[in-house]
Amino acid sequence: MIGLLKFALKNILRRRTRTLLTIGGISIGIATIVTLGILAAGIQHSMGRVLMPAGVDLTITEAGVGDLIMSRITTKQLQKIQTIEGVETAFGQLVSVTRTDISPFFMIFGMHRQDLKIAGFEIVEGRDFADGSNEVIMGRMAATNFNKEVGDNIVLGIRTHKIVGIYESGNPIQDGGAVLPIDVLWANNNEAREFTMVLVDVADVVDVGGLGQKIEEVFDGEVIALSSIAELGKIDQGMEIINFAVYAISLLAVVIGGIGAMNTIMMSVFERTREIGILRAVGWSRKRVFAMILNESIIIGICATVIGVLLGILVIAFIMTFPTAKALIQPVYSEVIFVIAVIVGILVSVIGGTYPAIRATKFAPTEALRYE
DSSP states (O other): OHHHHHHHHHHHTTTHHHHHHHHHHHHHHHHHHHHHHHHHHHHHHHHHHHHSOTTOSEEEEETTOSSGGGOOEEHHHHHHHHTSTTEEEEEEEEEEEEOBSSOSOEEEEEEOGGGTTTTTOEEEEEOOOOTTSSEEEEEHHHHHHHTOOTTOEEEETTEEEEEEEEEEOSOHHHHTSEEEEHHHHHHHTTTOOEESEEEEEEOTTSOHHHHHHHHHHHTTTSEEEEOSGGGGGGTOHHHHHHHHHHHHHHHHHHHHHHHHHHHHHHHHHHHTHHHHHHHHHTTOOHHHHHHHHHHHHHHHHHHHHHHHHHHHHHHHHHHTTSHHHHTTOOOOOOHHHHHHHHHHHHHHHHHHHHHHHHHHHTOOHHHHHTOO
């Protein structure tokens, strides 16, 4: 078996340029899968931390929205949620996007002062804001990116706010943004006293899933109760689109990479027709010829997979050098992504090498020896 692998490796090195081009084409597909997969997992994890802070059991959002930012929960609905049996604490949070004097895309969160800690915002410098004031607290990452300190001013939208504190939450989306008194955001939004979501702390003796279903029934399907990050797709269709893109690109990588590998191996087989005839004449079985050709394709696939995975990781490292990316994504190097990359590499190898290997086994020794 070792001798067969060495022979296969020697064969693919005969046409190094062609082999390298094939490996390059396949590895780009693998790298795309790895990059998108890591980014998708990172975005999903970060969004999940926004929806489900450590001290929160349920998150209530509007049903039927395509994105979290579009969700609207009224003050009346919040008050009704607070009266439902089993709800220990419930408070609203407003999530929005605004521009600053430095960046056109900046995440802001609006809430009441007393809800900061349970929502995961831990003050590490300065103090928290006063309700109704123009004060703001900034995430550690945002303060670093914007070169801001406690006592500085920052323009959010059309208003200037004073930074009175720096917080850390462990979530790049939150740490890359800022928190304002929610009544200030309401005033900027024509007094629309609405929330993006309601965060619920459930009583210890209450089943979280059961209470979530009860809340949905109380509002007759107008809201969705999320009890885990895995349910993020119920309200954020963007994540579903990204996941679909990962699988679609995986399929394209298999098809395109398989065709590329097949072309390379097929050309190699035709160029070595006489050699294959000699091998058959000296006693090589069809099975052994098949294994030799398939091994050549598998070696190409393995090399492309390794290079593609490393390239994908390097692309992620490059993306994370940009402050905007740091403020939105915390890369998640999920084992599933790498397993998918390896499976795609194996499929490309098998698909690309099977047909040429079958063709090679059909060469009659006498006819192959006469081939020029």
